[in-house]
Amino acid sequence: MGNLIKAAAATALALGAFTSVSAVAQQMVKVGIVQSTSGGSAAIYGTVQKNAAELAIEQINASGQLGNLKLEGMHADDAGDRGQTVNIFQRMLNRDKVAVIFGPSLSNSMFAAGPLAQQARTPVIASSNTASGIPxxxxxxxRTSPPESVTFPGVLQFAKEKYKIKTAAQIYGIDDVSMKANYEVHKAALQKEGIKVLTTETLQKGDVDYSAQLTKIKAANPDAIVISALAEEVANIVRQARQLGIPQATLLIASNSAISPKFIELAGPAGEGLLAGAGWFLDFDSPANKAFIKAYSAKFGSEPDSYAAYQYTAVLAFADALKRAGGAGDSAKLRDALAATKDIDSPLGKFSFTSDREPVIQAKVLVVKAAKFVIAE
Known part of the structure; x- marks a missing residue:
């Protein structure tokens, strides 16, 4: 009997040890993915961001780079509605106890929900919020997505030097905080470059007919039209501009929100020649970027866009910080590790955060050529 008890005790100890090791091996770190996969134009950005986050999580877990830690992605669709974003943030922060939130897709939503994460001392990494003042x-x-204030000035300088533009018209979304902020960036840059604004027009979400605004712009006869709107809206604007007879000689310049395959699809030939600024482009020649494009295309059957690259980079940055922080148990330590991100390999190149938690990115001027965003020569 004594031997049986000893054997049982030994077995129990062995099982206990196994359970303990197994529990450590299965230590999950919950990460929130709040991206709009419905809700009109917002879904153009949110869908690819969700895809990229899930791809990065899958690859990181498979690589074993986090040792006993595993990332558990928890996606929620806010449908581009900031009220829903607030509800989702509250649930993820208070009930799910996520270690980080990736998102949301729109700056409107971040301004509404971001303060909740700040209060909860939980990091948030945005990958498509380009309005001023997000961090x-x-x-x-x-954020890993460069703000318009970083990308647009170079685009305008390029346009002025190459196309000798002296006058412009502006059109922007008046009911979107990001588009309004981008408009202000555009206005300031135009003023700085000495380019005269002949007329300023506005639009609202849901608008599909821009003939009234474009008729006024056509009458003003500017050298360039500067557009601050989401990709679907920009596509409709440039297509209708050409249909109304605004000539090819009138240069089209858009905010970085236009950089999406959806713009190419919807704008068609009318989109040729449009300029925009970004921190990433498809043909960026680096091993990390090529590997990202190959993996994303194989998994989802389509090429990634810049917002997918920004989101993928956000997950890489978090994983790197998580490893250096020794886990997610101390949110302040994790935040500090994230803030110290320096020169990690990513599709964007060597990636770091500034002291203001902005991305360190060299802005690039892109042009639509043969139905593709490429580096402007």
Missing amino acids: AIGTYIF
């Missing part, structure tokens, strides 16, 4: 929400707010 200023709080010290736990980061």
Whole structure:
């Protein structure tokens, strides 16, 4: 009997040890993915971001680079509605206890929900919020997507030097905080470059007919039209502009929100020659970028866009910080590790955050050529 008890005890100890090791091996770190996969134009960005986040999580877990830690992605669709974003953030922060939130897709939503994460001391990494002031929400707010203030000035300088533009018309989304912010960036840059704004027109979400605004712009006869709107809206604007007889000689310049395969699809030939600024482009020649494009295309049957690249990079940056912080148990330590991100390999090149939690990215001028965004020569 004594031997049986000893054997049972030994077995129990062995099982206990196994269970303990197994539990450590299966330590899951919950990460929130709040991206719009419905809700009109927002879904253009959110769908590819969700895809990229899931791809990065899958690859990181398979690589074993986090040791006993595994990332568990939890996606929620806010449908581009900031009220839903707030509800989702509250649930993920209070009930699910996520270690980080990737998203949301729209700046409107970030301004509404970001303060909740700041209060909860949970990092948020945005990958498509380009409005001014996003990281200023709080010290736990980061972004991998470059703001319009970083990408647009170079685009305008390029346009002025190459096309000798002297006048412009502006059109922007008046009911979207990001598009309004981009408009202000465009206006300031135009003023700085000495380019006269002949007329300023506005639009609202859901608009599909821009003939009234474009008729006024046509009458003003500017050298360039500067557009601050989401990709679907920009596509409709440029297509209708050409249909109304605004000549090819009138240069089209858009905010970086236009950089999407959806723009190419919807704008068709009318989109040729449009300029925009970005921190990434499909033909960027680096091993990390080529590997990302290959993996994304194989998994989802289509090529990634810049917002997919920004989201993928956000997950890489978080995983790197998680490893250096020794886990997600101390949110302040994790935040500090994230803030210290320096020269990690990513599709964007060597990626770092500035002291203001902005991405360190060399802005690039892109042009639509043969139905593709390429580097402008």
